[in-house]
Amino acid sequence: MSNPVVTRFAPSPTGYLHIGGARTALFNWLYARGRGGRFLLRIEDTDRERSTPEATAAILKGLTWLGLDWDGEVVSQFARKDRHAEVAHAMLARGTAYRCFSTQAEIEAFRAAEKARGVSYPVFLSPWRDADPASYPDAPYVIRMKAPRSGETVIHDQVQGEVTIRNETLDDMIVLRSDGTPTYMLAVVVDDHDMGVTHVIRGDDHLNNAARQQMVYDAMGWAVPVWAHIPLIHGPDGKKLSKRHGATGLEEYQAMGYPAAGMRNYLTRLGWAHGDMEIFTTAEAMAVFDLSGIGRAPARLDFKKLENTCGHHIAMMDDAALLQDLEGYLAAAGRPALDETQRDRMLRAMPSLKERAKTYPELIEKGHFALISRPVVPDEAAARALDSVSRSILKSLTPQLQNASWTKDALETILNGIASGNGIGFGKLAAPLRAALAGRSVTPSVFDMMLVIGRDETIARLSEAAD
RNA sequence: GGCCCGUUCGUCUAUCGGUUAGGACACCAGGUUUUCAACCUGGGAAGAGGGGUUCGACUCCCCUACGGGCUGCCA
Numbered sequence: 296m297s298n299p300v301v302t303r304f305a306p307s308p309t310g311y312l313h314i315g316g317a318r319t320a321l322f323n324w325l326y327a328r329g330r331g332g333r334f335l336l337r338i339e340d341t342d343r344e345r346s347t348p349e350a351t352a353a354i355l356k357g358l359t360w361l362g363l364d365w366d367g368e369v370v371s372q373f374a375r376k377d378r379h380a381e382v383a384h385a386m387l388a389r390g391t392a393y394r395c396f397s398t399q400a401e402i403e404a405f406r407a408a409e410k411a412r413g414v415s416y417p418v419f420l421s422p423w424r425d426a427d428p429a430s431y432p433d434a435p436y437v438i439r440m441k442a443p444r445s446g447e448t449v450i451h452d453q454v455q456g457e458v459t460i461r462n463e464t465l466d467d468m469i470v471l472r473s474d475g476t477p478t479y480m481l482a483v484v485v486d487d488h489d490m491g492v493t494h495v496i497r498g499d500d501h502l503n504n505a506a507r508q509q510m511v512y513d514a515m516g517w518a519v520p521v522w523a524h525i526p527l528i529h530g531p532d533g534k535k536l537s538k539r540h541g542a543t544g545l546e547e548y549q550a551m552g553y554p555a556a557g558m559r560n561y562l563t564r565l566g567w568a569h570g571d572m573e574i575f576t577t578a579e580a581m582a583v584f585d586l587s588g589i590g591r592a593p594a595r596l597d598f599k600k601l602e603n604t605c606g607h608h609i610a611m612m613d614d615a616a617l618l619q620d621l622e623g624y625l626a627a628a629g630r631p632a633l634d635e636t637q638r639d640r641m642l643r644a645m646p647s648l649k650e651r652a653k654t655y656p657e658l659i660e661k662g663h664f665a666l667i668s669r670p671v672v673p674d675e676a677a678a679r680a681l682d683s684v685s686r687s688i689l690k691s692l693t694p695q696l697q698n699a700s701w702t703k704d705a706l707e708t709i710l711n712g713i714a715s716g717n718g719i720g721f722g723k724l725a726a727p728l729r730a731a732l733a734g735r736s737v738t739p740s741v742f743d744m745m746l747v748i749g750r751d752e753t754i755a756r757l758s759e760a761a762d
Numbered sequence: 763g764g765c766c767c768g769u770u771c772g773u774c775u776a777u778c779g780g781u782u783a784g785g786a787c788a789c790c791a792g793g794u795u796u797u798c799a800a801c802c803u804g805g806g807a808a809g810a811g812g813g814g815u816u817c818g819a820c821u822c823c824c825c826u827a828c829g830g831g832c833u834g835c836c837a
Binding site for chain 2: 306339340372413456458468469472473474500502506526531561592594599600602736737
């Protein structure tokens with residue numbers, strides 16, 4: 296009964312998937328999925344000069360990593376060019392468009408002359424708008440929309456409110472080029488209409504375009520979709536996001552070790568809010584995501600908060616799922632894969648590891664003890680902890696560990712006993728233990744490490760360090 | 763230049779005419795501790811400026827400043 300929501304993400308394949316584009320896709324996906332609607336994907340590849348199949352592949356890969364799945368086949372805008380031309384001619388037939396024989400040189404000359412005269416916004420009015428077809432020359436022509444010359448076009452935008460554009464400031468835009476290919480303004484409307492898109496959620500760099508596109512809907516007698524123009528994302532300095540801010544491509548974030556779940560959470564909160572809700576699952580986001588919660592000002596990227604958000608998600612994730620996601624990171628970052636022993640130890644170490652890592656590189660670093668194999672090579676700080684006194688204490692430890700029951704409580708009792716027996720605090724004993732077990736001075740709890748690698752490996756590492 | 767949009771702690775934001783302007787990240791201090799984190803407690807921190815409207819403005823209107831977008835036979 297109620298018309299189902301259909302949203303779409305329509306990137307142009309001229310490069311990687313931009314972080315801002317990723318958020319636009321996320322908003323569209325959240326909105327549709329949260330309402331049982333459909334989320335479609337269309338590649339706007341009509342610019343043959345700049346579009347590449349590699350970029351398309353990168354975009355699909357990025358969306359897949361972020362966990363944004365789309366319904367149906369990916370639509371190629373270029374493949375639909377005949378339909379676009381068909382609509383342009385339909386507009387001609389309806390009298391809402393006309394053939395224009397003005398050349399680009401003539402138009403440029405007009406604009407230059409107007410500017411020279413002090414007209415700051417030269418609107419080119421084609422002399423062919425109301426020309427008699429009998430006067431048409433045998434020459435290339437474009438098809439222009441016959442836009443209303445007076446009055447206003449009002450965009451009812453779910454984010455920006457009512458935006459009014461005076462029609463006199465808009466020219467008769469070209470819908471079909473002289474080579475018969477469609478312009479973006481035409482293609483986007485035809486495709487959105489044909490695909491049944493009900494809600495157009497996109498960057499506010501398209502806000503002005505919406506007025507002209509609305510004219511195309513009107514010219515064809517089609518229903519105008521719900522508009523929602525969201526602000527762009529800026530770099531930490533408030534300037535437009537660019538390469539000098541570092542990571543702008545989504546795949547870079549994956550390679551930096553941010554979990555997709557954390558990225559989704561962070562990106563959802565960037566420019567959208569629902570009261571004090573900060574950390575949430577995707578299901579929770581879907582349940583409450585709406586257009587009215589989107590802010591109107593551009594948001595800045597904050598890596599600290601991204602990290603913090605990711606840290607919460609790493610801690611929230613199920614151990615097995617976390618390990619799998621971690622391995623995905625390893626592959627994406629071009630780091631060596633885990634072998635059986637490493638995987639087994641990491642899985643067992645996960646409960647204590649995941650509480651303390653914000654990113655996967657951090658998780659790997661904290662899990663260093665679980666990934667190495669003997670002989671353990673101590674780093675500089677760890678080597679200092681292994682002085683002769685410490686080594687002799689470690690040596691005295693092994694017999695007791697041989698018969699201990701391998702639980703945290705039992706180990707704690709034994710180690711505390713050793714420490715007090717040697718007249719030192721537990722901290723003093725922990726340092727050489729860390730060095731022996733992990734080769735590091737900074738590690739997880741010594742008990743957790745011992746439990747993870749097991750009795751035999753523990754004793755072996757301690758013995759090797761003691762010699 | 764013109765048109766359009768925006769402006770609450772350093773950052774992301776809540777507030778939808780009446781609040782000690784709330785939360786989160788970050789920062790600072792203290793606590794806990796087995797190192798690092800994590801965690802707990804506390805702290806400093808905001809309505810761009812100026813006019814209106816109103817009994818009362820962060821909230822509504824206007825101007826200015828600043829930021830962004832658009833201004834293509836690009837998307």
